Amino acid sequence: MITGATTGFGKATALRFAENGYNIIINGRRKELLDVLEKELIAFGKIKILPLNFDVRKKDEVESVIGSLTEEWKKIDILVNNAGLAVGLDHIQNGNTDDWDRMIDTNVKGLLYVTRAVAPLMIARNKGHIFNIGSIAGKETYENGNVYCASKFAVDALSKSMRIDMLKNNIKVTLISPGMAETEFSLVRFKGDEQKAKNVYKGINALTADDIADVIYYCATLPDHVCINELVITPAQQASVNHSFRKE
């Protein structure tokens, strides 16, 4: 099951697992994109796809949709908690509190609601692997990153806690913390301003969604006794959240 599969990391991850024969539950708010992806995934053949068009921020919907899965679909082996976003880039004293709510509600509370619904299904089978998509911004802070960073620091803390809480239940938890990756991320952060979004990656050979999908697939297909707890992945031109080398 992959949340936020309509674009970016989530979509690339769905494609990677589909080409390797996995049945996949895909989620996102944009139904038209989910429908297109469903067709693309089915084209790989011999796999089943279940699109679930819900907003991870809506607790009751998350509970009812996941609670109503058929027995077959309840057997979720891998959950990729990927749905997330940054909105705005302002000093804290100028921050837009609606933007803050969107980030905290999606990146932290949404991830919690989905995990709360899926983890018991995994525990019942004594088997499962949860991927949380954090960020390098959940390891270090940067100017104007404030609430986005805080939301991803929370994902870091939750990943560590989940791993401990479900240790006896044979549930692996892997935190993936990417650096700069060119997806719809910056377009969403800058509320549709394409030029501002493009400038973020100027002179940088940024990560692609496929790079992250490859890493997730690798971690998910290791032997049962091996768990990669966490990975920070950056473009070769990025050394930390505040240190990038841009080419002219």
Ligand code: NDP
């Ligand atoms: P995209 O904007 O391309 O993808 C985000 C996905 O999340 C979309 O499919 C979007 O679909 C979905 N989504 C957003 N809000 C919700 C919601 N409330 N309910 C369900 N789905 C939702 O960005 P990325 O692929 O880059 O981002 C994926 C994750 O990776 C995020 O958590 C992001 O914070 C993290 N990340 C991104 C980095 C980057 O540089 N790109 C670096 C580090 C981490 P829809 O709008 O259809 O709901």
Ligand code: 8X3
């Ligand atoms: C996205 C990476 O550095 O733009 O999580 O915040 S950054």
